[in-house]
Amino acid sequence: FCREIDDVVDEVSDPGVAQAKLDWWRKEVALTFSTSGRAPDHPALQALMPHLGTYAIEAHHLLQIIDGCQMDLDQSRYLDYANLQRYCHLVAGVVGEVAARIFGQTDAKTTEYAHRLGLAFQLTNIIRDVGEDAVRGRIYLPVNELQRFDVKAHELLKRGTSSDGTFTERFKALMVFQIERALAAYDEALALLPPADRRTQKPGLMMASIYRTLLREIATDPMLVLTQRVSLTPLRKFWLAWKVQALGRL
Template identity: 30%
Template sequence: MNQPLLDHATQTMAVGSKSFDTAAKLFDARTRRSALMLYAWCRHCDDVIDDQTLGFNAMVDSPSSAQQRLATLQEQTQQAYAGEPMQTPAFAAFQEVALEHSIPPKRAFEHLEGFAMDVREERYITFDDTLRYCYHVAGVVGLMMAQVMGVRDDAVLDRACDLGLAFQLTNIARDIVEDARVGRCYLPESWLIEEGLSPTALADPAYRPQVARLANRLVEEAEPYYTSATAGLAGLPLRSAWAIATAHGVYRKIGLKVQRAGENAWDKRQGTSTYEKVALLIKGATQALSSRVVTPAPRPSGLWQRPD
């Protein structure tokens, strides 16, 4: 076992995603190692594109420079799959995970396409466009994480993708103002038009009522994806089901807090307390156990369907 790689991944998770860190501790040792190292790669790619460290100190950079960094990530990903020695810890970690769990190169490059959408400053006209972005940056991560947990059933993979979509919709709702301050907007332009807003207006406190309505709409749109994801727990090993049920609860709670806070949701970054995490951990255990005996509900109709 390469302990330095695991230490690096563990620190990356602890600093970069407090929301998922608690849940990740519930995996069995082998799954936890792979999940942490996969996360470290995802976090590294995100940071490289934004020229930041663990989600902090974001810098607005020139498109050409960002494009060059994206090309480097794509090249390093190809090298990882080719079995070449990797110098960057995050890519060494990804190489181990991808080869051990037979994660198809297609998945990794689909994830990198999400960063490419940022580099191209892609516009999101409809909600389907927003969901397509969510797929690349989070739905695909759900697919890869599920594969790390041993999932190969397409129906269960659909539910894993749905959870990724729900997580990202929650993230977008929580970060509307923060994203707007660095010139990014993932809300559908059609929604903005309905509210009489431009993307640049989202950071203006004068428009908080409209922003709150948009966030509420995102949280509501996430709900059927969270519901669908719950039914996927039956297809996971028990400890993995416990971890994912807990992460599900933590992220969903953040969305509900954004919704309840209304216009004040962006006065501070919304998150969950230690007490809330413990309560959600207990609830997750109950959900994981009940998934062993309850027949999963059919996937709700009308949900966005992943490519493939």
């Protein structure tokens, strides 16, 4: 479901068509939770229906995810971190909440952990994809933070190719700030996870280990995000996941 919704914004170039698709998905969600007896048309929601009660998945969860993608359709800039946080909550925090339930959440406080971890994941994605998003005309880094570090929007949209000699220094300072905040979000999330749910939430902890390591990799040369997608090798990801599973270490 999440992949399908995300693809509407990423792959549909006509805003009118994209809007029509999101509206269609909202109707599909309504049918999924309807008592009318009519099932949704999409196989993803048909497959999800038998498990809604098991994992306490509600309509507002799915609708919020659609609302997050609606924000992508309606705007390409965020004035401040508060606005960016709202976007991150819709496209990642809510996903984390549902995932935590599927993983076997037993403590209500685990929802706070899931929201914070979703924020950390989305901040990581934004940092990693600065260059790719710029190609699409999107800048997720808050406007007031660009101003604070004197990084111009047009410099990002052109990926620094036409900037003066100070761009590298200014951009690196901006990215260090972004990376440190994202790393802090991981620490905050882990501190919020109740001990009783640490075992059930291992899938999320594995992802946290991988994503946090990716952030540290980007920190060694933040300029790379303008021209390529920084990633970890499959073997390194496996090692990080294994350490969490076998040793409980991040």
